[in-house]
Amino acid sequence: MxxxxxxxxxxxxxxxxxxxxxxxxxxxxxxxxxxxxxxxxxxxxxxxxxxxxxxxxxxxxxxxxxxxxxxxxxxxxxxxxxxxxxxxxxxxxxxxxxxxxxxxxxxxxxxxxxxxxxxxxxxxxxxxxxxxxxxxxxxxxxxxxxxxxxxxxxxxxxxxxxxxxLTGGQPVLSQTLRVFRGEGEIAGPLRVLAEAYADLSVGCYPFQKDGAFGANIVIRGTDGARIDAAMTELAKELEQ
Amino acid sequence: MxxxxxxxxxxxxxxxxxxxxxxxxxxxxxxxxxxxxxxxxxxxxxxxxxxxxxxxxxxxxxxxxxxxxxxxxxxxxxxxxxxxxxxxxxxxxxxxxxxxxxxxxxxxxxxxxxxxxxxxxxxxxxxxxxxxxxxxxxxxxxxxxxxxxxxxxxxxxxxxxxxxxLTGGQPVLSQTLRVFRGEGEIAGPLRVLAEAYADLSVGCYPFQKDGAFGANIVIRGTDGARIDAAMTELAKELEQ
CATH class of the missing domain: 3.40.980.10 (MoaB/Mog-like domain)
Structure with a gap:
């Protein structure tokens, strides 16, 4: 749908x-x-x-x-x-x-x-x-x-x-991972993830807080199980 | 200009x-x-x-x-x-x-x-x-x-x-009159004012505060003296 x-x-x-x-x-x-x-x-x-x-x-x-x-x-x-x-x-x-x-x-x-x-x-x-x-x-x-x-x-x-x-659709679900690493460092793994999960939207939103750089990585979609899977993979990848 | x-x-x-x-x-x-x-x-x-x-x-x-x-x-x-x-x-x-x-x-x-x-x-x-x-x-x-x-x-x-x-223009100046009267009550005088001062922009922005209705009347333009004149006329009109 x-x-x-x-x-x-x-x-x-x-x-x-x-x-x-x-x-x-x-x-x-x-x-x-x-x-x-x-x-x-x-x-x-x-x-x-x-x-x-x-x-x-x-x-x-x-x-x-x-x-x-x-x-x-x-x-x-x-x-x-x-x-x-x-x-x-x-x-x-x-x-x-x-x-x-x-x-x-x-x-x-x-x-x-x-x-x-x-x-x-x-x-x-x-x-x-x-x-x-x-x-x-x-x-x-x-x-x-x-x-x-x-x-x-x-x-x-x-x-x-x-x-x-109004006739609605499937609510858009999202999960966020907040990391204190620069975007330039995590861009590679994120690109791989976004390609593997092309049915989801993978966004990266940088911030600066107290002089430190970080980013909120947001995975959005209508299938909660797929978002769980992508988020688990991402967390594992970024731990290394 | x-x-x-x-x-x-x-x-x-x-x-x-x-x-x-x-x-x-x-x-x-x-x-x-x-x-x-x-x-x-x-x-x-x-x-x-x-x-x-x-x-x-x-x-x-x-x-x-x-x-x-x-x-x-x-x-x-x-x-x-x-x-x-x-x-x-x-x-x-x-x-x-x-x-x-x-x-x-x-x-x-x-x-x-x-x-x-x-x-x-x-x-x-x-x-x-x-x-x-x-x-x-x-x-x-x-x-x-x-x-x-x-x-x-x-x-x-x-x-x-x-x-x-960038090459700028004339800064837009504005003056605001805050009144605690409903828009429906002041709409008439505002309409007359907006027609008399067609070179200015006369805006009316309603608000609700603590259950009372009011409006910010904002007069904008690039000619400060014209805005003064319009605002003086408006204040006098709404006093009556």
Whole structure:
């Protein structure tokens, strides 16, 4: 079985300007790995209509799923819903189910619905809502594109809402061996191992800690027994 | 004057698998903003030849500068130099200047040069070396593509080496107003302000803190006096 593939599109000037450090990509990557969905590519673009439309069209055609974060609030710089609708030539209008969710939320909070808040009830025709238990305003799934908020707490709650609706694959398992030897010294044995276990992914990630060089060797795959076998062989090899 | 544009390509399975949280993008974004170079797009791909070659060709054609991180070490999964050379049809071979830098480093450390370490002296023909004060093995600039290491400390030292060689633009300045009001309430005045100051970027970034909703309103641009004027108008407007 081949696992489904995915891409992520992070939308927002605040990320590219260096003001905000994105946290959603790392969170989503971990959740997708658990569900056996392979995250193959991430793109980050600013609040620019052409950039968003272009990226979402390319990624939607290339991968089984696309997850977006950012740009679905009520302010003038929130243009994601408009861009997604344009990208797939879908009508965008206020939808009754989304409006009802927002109205109930504002009623509880003693807030007035206004024109700007109502913008968050605009959902492309044919989309399914993604529940937002944190602040009510829903995300949506249109085709294979899952459109979610940028605020990390809300993003995470939307990921939790959408994940059970997706068909996953085999979770990717991994084991790590941490060695305090330079990469240049272990590269030979690692190359031999990676060739012998071509069905697994063998990665080597160097680090420096307190002036010493070391590396985390990570073996990844969907077959736990194969990973065990490769790791045992590696440990034996590097002991010599 | 229009500022130069840039893109970043983050290369590595460890980022997409969720194992490692990328730190280089946020660092580079901050440095570029200081130098007046506009970071317009970021892509993250795995250690996959076709993905790396495809992304670097597209980004190199679309932007003034491309910065890559990751995949230039000595192990089998370090394929970035090979991919960059292929992307621009440049010969890749061990270069004497790079080999001399590595040899001097290993001599100091009492280590032997071996075949794997020598891989790090392979530099595409026509490239300029990027100095690496941390661990010697150089990065390189080929055309408008700056190829750097993935380990954050080394990446940062390479950015420091390459940045003075680039022609910058006007640094992007910003001012932030933090308000404890919901986005739906301030969206109207913000929209008016953004239209009146179309030469500036007005962003609204919501947050939740201890159960309260708020937003950081960020006004960005290259003209400090204009930002002052917009911020004064905004503060007055939101006081009412």
């Amino acid at each position: 081949v696992n489904p593939t995915a891409a992520m599109l992070v939308i927002g000037d605040e990320i590219l300007s260096g003001r905000t450090r994105d946290a959603n990509m790392h969170y989503l990557a971990g959740e997708l790995a658990k569900h056996g969905i392979d995250l193959r590519e991430v793109r980050m673009v600013s609040d620019d209509e052409a950039a968003i439309i272009g990226a979402v069209q390319v990624l939607s055609a290339a991968y089984d799923h696309v997850f977006t974060s950012g740009g679905i609030g009520p302010t003038h710089d929130d243009i994601t819903a408009d861009c997604i609708a344009k990208a797939f030539d879908a009508h965008l209008g206020v939808r009754d189910d989304a409006r009802a969710i927002l109205q109930a939320h504002y009623d509880t909070q003693g807030l007035e619905m206004n024109e700007d808040r109502l913008r968050m009830a605009r959902i492309p025709e044919g989309a399914a809502l993604i529940e937002n238990p944190v602040s009510a305003a829903p995300g949506f799934t249109l085709g294979n594109v899952h459109v979610m908020a940028g605020v990390p707490l809300i993003f995470q709650s939307m990921v939790a809402s959408v994940m059970p609706t | 229009v500022n130069p544009t840039a893109a970043m390509l983050v290369i590595g399975d460890e980022i997409l698998s969720g194992r490692t949280r990328d730190a280089n993008m946020h660092y580079l974004a901050g440095e570029l903003a200081k130098h007046g170079i506009d970071l317009r797009e970021v892509r993250m791909v795995s250690d996959d030849e076709a993905a790396i070659i495809g992304a670097v060709q597209v980004l190199s054609a679309a932007y003034d500068h491309v910065f890559t991180s990751g995949g230039i070490g000595p192990t089998h999964d370090d394929i970035t130099a090979d991919c960059i050379a292929k992307a621009f049809d440049a010969h890749l071979g061990v270069r004497d200047d790079a080999r001399a830098i590595l040899q001097a480093h290993y001599d100091t450390q009492g280590l032997e040069m071996n075949e794997d370490r020598l891989r790090m002296a392979r530099i595409p023909e026509g490239a300029a070396l990027i100095e690496n004060p941390v661990s010697a093995a150089p990065g390189f600039t080929l055309g408008n593509v700056h190829v750097m290491a993935g380990v954050p400390l080394i990446f940062q030292s390479m950015v420091a080496s390459v940045m003075p060689t």
